[in-house]
Amino acid sequence: MTLKSYTEIDNIRNDMHQARRLHVPKWQSIAEFISPYRYRNGQEERNQGQRKDQKILKNEAGLALRTFVSGMMNGATSRARPWWRFTTLDTKLRNMPEVKRYFNECEEVINSYFEVSNLYRVLPSSYKDIGLFSNSAFAMLPDPKTGFYFYPFAVGTYSIGTDHKGQVNSFSRDFTLSVRQVVHKYGKIDESGKLDLTEMDPYITRMWKESRYEETVVLNNTILPNDRPKQNPLYARDKLYQSYTYIRSTQGNLPPQSPVGFAQRMGSIDGVGTGPDSGVFLSIRGYDYFPVIAPRWEVMAEDDYGVDGPGDLALGYVKGLQEKEKYRLEALAKLVKPPMIGPAQLRRHQASILAGGITYFDDSDRGTFRPAFQVDPRLNELVNSQMEDEQKIGACFFRDLFLMLAQDKPTSHVTARQIEEMSAEKLQAIAPVLGQLDDDQNGPLIQNAYIMLNQLGKLPPPPKSLEGQAIQPEYISVLAQAAKSSMMNSAERALNFTVSAAEALGDPSLIQLMDGEELVRRYSDWVGLDPNLIKTKKEFEVVRQAAQQAAAQQQQMMQQQQQAATAKDLSQAKVGEGSMLDNVMGQQQ
Numbered sequence: 229m230t231l232k233s234y235t236e237i238d239n240i241r242n243d244m245h246q247a248r249r250l251h252v253p254k255w256q257s258i259a260e261f262i263s264p265y266r267y268r269n270g271q272e273e274r275n276q277g278q279r280k281d282q283k284i285l286k287n288e289a290g291l292a293l294r295t296f297v298s299g300m301m302n303g304a305t306s307r308a309r310p311w312w313r314f315t316t317l318d319t320k321l322r323n324m325p326e327v328k329r330y331f332n333e334c335e336e337v338i339n340s341y342f343e344v345s346n347l348y349r350v351l352p353s354s355y356k357d358i359g360l361f362s363n364s365a366f367a368m369l370p371d372p373k374t375g376f377y378f379y380p381f382a383v384g385t386y387s388i389g390t391d392h393k394g395q396v397n398s399f400s401r402d403f404t405l406s407v408r409q410v411v412h413k414y415g416k417i418d419e420s421g422k423l424d425l426t427e428m429d430p431y432i433t434r435m436w437k438e439s440r441y442e443e444t445v446v447l448n449n450t451i452l453p454n455d456r457p458k459q460n461p462l463y464a465r466d467k468l469y470q471s472y473t474y475i476r477s478t479q480g481n482l483p484p485q486s487p488v489g490f491a492q493r494m495g496s497i498d499g500v501g502t503g504p505d506s507g508v509f510l511s512i513r514g515y516d517y518f519p520v521i522a523p524r525w526e527v528m529a530e531d532d533y534g535v536d537g538p539g540d541l542a543l544g545y546v547k548g549l550q551e552k553e554k555y556r557l558e559a560l561a562k563l564v565k566p567p568m569i570g571p572a573q574l575r576r577h578q579a580s581i582l583a584g585g586i587t588y589f590d591d592s593d594r595g596t597f598r599p600a601f602q603v604d605p606r607l608n609e610l611v612n613s614q615m616e617d618e619q620k621i622g623a624c625f626f627r628d629l630f631l632m633l634a635q636d637k638p639t640s641h642v643t644a645r646q647i648e649e650m651s652a653e654k655l656q657a658i659a660p661v662l663g664q665l666d667d668d669q670n671g672p673l674i675q676n677a678y679i680m681l682n683q684l685g686k687l688p689p690p691p692k693s694l695e696g697q698a699i700q701p702e703y704i705s706v707l708a709q710a711a712k713s714s715m716m717n718s719a720e721r722a723l724n725f726t727v728s729a730a731e732a733l734g735d736p737s738l739i740q741l742m743d744g745e746e747l748v749r750r751y752s753d754w755v756g757l758d759p760n761l762i763k764t765k766k767e768f769e770v771v772r773q774a775a776q777q778a779a780a781q782q783q784q785m786m787q788q789q790q791q792a793a794t795a796k797d798l799s800q801a802k803v804g805e806g807s808m809l810d811n812v813m814g815q816q817q
Contacts, residue, residue, distance in 0.1 A: 230451070231465050234508045237472045241400045241450050242385035251533055256812070258539045261546045265359055267384040288618045289539075289546045292473060292625035293359050296538060299630025300355040302537040303707040304665065307348045311338070311705035312674060316697050323764050325391040326691040333688050333802050338677045341686070343376040349671075354523060354669070355551055359625060362537030365399070368676050369519055376680050378521075388522050390451070390532050396522040396668065397469075400450040402476065408441035414473070414510040427512065429475055447510070449473045459768035467514030474509045515675045521544050523669035524725055525661065534664075544625035550619040552610060559605030566599040608789045626658055661705055674701045719751055 232240075240806060252269075259267035281287075305311050314331040342348070350366050355726040356596030365388065366380040405413070410432055411423070425433045435443050452580035458466040521684035568581060579587045600798050622628060623632045636799030679697075682686050723742060730738040745768065752762055763771065 230469065232514065234474060235453075237450050237474070237509075238448075240398075240452065241387075241448055244389055244398065244400045244450075247389075247400075247532060248381060248387040251363075252384065254540070254543075258360055258543055259285075261543065261550065261569055262287070262293065262361055262539060263356070266357060266383065268384045285550050285557070286614075289542055289621050292536075292622050294719045294765070295358060295627045295630055297352050297355045299626065301348075302360040303630065304662065304705050305348075305351055306705060307343070309705075310335075311708075312670065312701045312703050314699055315702040316694070316699060317416050317533075318671045318697065319694060321697060324691075325764055327693060328764075330688060330691055330694070331404060334678070337686055338674065338682060341677065341681060343378055345371070345374045346378050350380050352379050354521075358525055358534070358665075359521055359537060360539040361520070362534035362540060363388075365522040367520050368673070369794070370680055375686065376677065377424075388520075388532055392545060394527060394530075396520070396524075397453050397518055398451065399520040399522070400448065402446055402448050404444050406441060407435040407443045407445060410445055410447070410475075411436055416534055427685065429508070431475070444476045445475055447473060448476050451515075451518070453518075454514075461514065463517075464512050464514030467516055469518050470513040471511070471513040471519070472509050473511040482510045512725075517679050518672065521669055521672050521676075522595065523665050526664060538625040542621045545617045546622070549614060549621070552614050552617070555605075556607065556610050556614070559603065559607060559610070559676075562603045563605070566603055570598070617633070629658060660708060662703070664701060670703060671701060675790075719747060723747065723789060732738070775779070 242479050255267050256269070259265075260280075260283050262284075264284075272307060284290075301307075306775050313335055314326070321327055323473070354364040354366055360382045361382060365386055368376055368378055371377040385403065386399065390402075391397045400604075411425070411428065415428060416424045427437075433581065451469055454466070454468055454470050457468045461467045464470060525537035527534055565581070570579065570587075625755035678687070726738060726742055730736050731802070743766075750761060
């Protein structure tokens with residue numbers, strides 16, 4: 229038996245949440261100065277609609293974040309164009325017709341389910357959290373209609389843990405439900421169609437019987453790898469990952485609890501008793517895959533959480549920009565409404581500084597009603613300093629990269645090819661981050677979808693040639709291709725130089741140095757062309773032989789036509805008039 233007890237799960241939960249607390253102050257500061265609604269300090273902040281942007285006077289970072297999210301969506305996981313495909317490490321196997329056909333069918337099915345699910349509504353939220361806090365998380369859960377659905381988690385409500393390889397394999401979060409929601413979600417219906425609460429927690433049962441349906445209950449869900457999974461498991465206790473859900477506390481009046489919380493009853497999981505405190509769990513589920521996608525920006529060695537994302541780097545500039553904005557607004561206020569001084573007798577009279585207003589006072593002491601001091605705030609220097617901060621904030625969020633050449637204003641003599649190369653060079657600046665996102669987000673997304681749709685019978689059976697072979701995704705998004713642009717440019721320069729050298733040196737054989745077939749295949753792969761549009765080696769060999777035969781036949785026909793024309797000229801020629809026939813006869817003599 230591999231199920232854990234309540235005490236073990238709650239201890240693991242506490243350890244994971246303790247590790248998260250070290251990051252909380254930084255996340256709170258980023259949220260306060262950039263996007264206050266993105267961070268949530270526990271479930272008690274749900275549905276809080278009051279304004280939280282009191283520390284934001286100039287939200288330049290918020291605008292840069294919007295561009296970052298749009299750029300990541302369009303550049304890494306665009307809905308409008310393919311951004312991944314299946315492949316294997318064996319290049320020969322990859323080009324086999326049955327393998328290409330299987331990969332293409334699987335890609336179409338998975339992409340169609342991505343389309344009908346809420347994936348492309350959750351990904352922008354995930355990219356926003358990555359840009360702000362360097363961390364994000366959302367669940368990928370089975371759905372009978374759409375295959376799977378995605379549920380995002382707010383930063384501050386969950387904790388993650390990693391294995392020895394640095395891959396996220398543990399997850400824990402606290403969340404709140406009402407008694408009514410707990411009963412509807414975790415209650416059972418007996419054979420007669422009535423609600424069965426015999427295995428429900430005693431506190432929930434009592435609240436339900438007392439009609440206190442809206443009492444709030446704090447629950448915890450912890451997902452951990454199974455220590456001893458089994459092949460082809462039928463029960464939750466034997467699957468690769470186990471999900472435990474239990475009640476931690478309530479926000480209403482609660483009877484005294486035992487030292488282990490609500491562990492006051494016994495129960496069974498999968499029909500097998502698992503200990504004196506196993507019945508405390510509202511739910512124990514098993515997964516053949518890790519159901520939480522937790523992308524991170526950059527991960528330091530032996531750390532669980534991502535760091536040094538755009539929000540981390542921009543926070544200092546954002547705080548400085550807010551301070552300078554305070555000074556600028558204060559300076560403008562003093563210019564428009566300067567502090568005034570006047571005679572003491574004005575204390576008993578109404579004074580006006582409005583346009584066209586009049587203030588009456590006795591000028592016997594030669595007093596005047598005037599500004600207290602002259603304000604010279606040097607706004608130009610202050611505005612220039614703010615512009616520097618704004619540029620640095622935009623650089624932290626890669627705004628210039630995602631806007632491409634919008635600020636470069638290329639002149640008319642710049643060709644489209646040069647513009648494309650310049651854009652690729654800019655996009656390469658974010659390429660190092662894509663590896664982490666591929667490992668944490670894109671790879672698990674595709675692998676989980678493959679497992680789940682296979683279990684539903686939505687994917688075709690794999691060919692025998694793929695048995696025992698590892699299938700992995702290859703990324704062909706705009707950002708992924710930008711990382712390969714250097715190889716594409718090198719191949720183009722080498723080909724152009726070879727052609728130029730052959731012409732300049734008068735040696736056409738130099739062109740044969742290049743393997744044209746392999747060059748075209750690799751270039752098509754770098755640009756992400758659908759492999760079904762490229763013929764296999766066997767298919768191309770047949771086409772090449774046919775082309776060579778056609779060329780040979782054409783040459784033979786031309787030779788025959790030339791011989792026939794020559795024979796005709798000879799037959800029509802007259803002797804003694806210097807014709808071709810005279811020349812032939814002269815040579816024979």
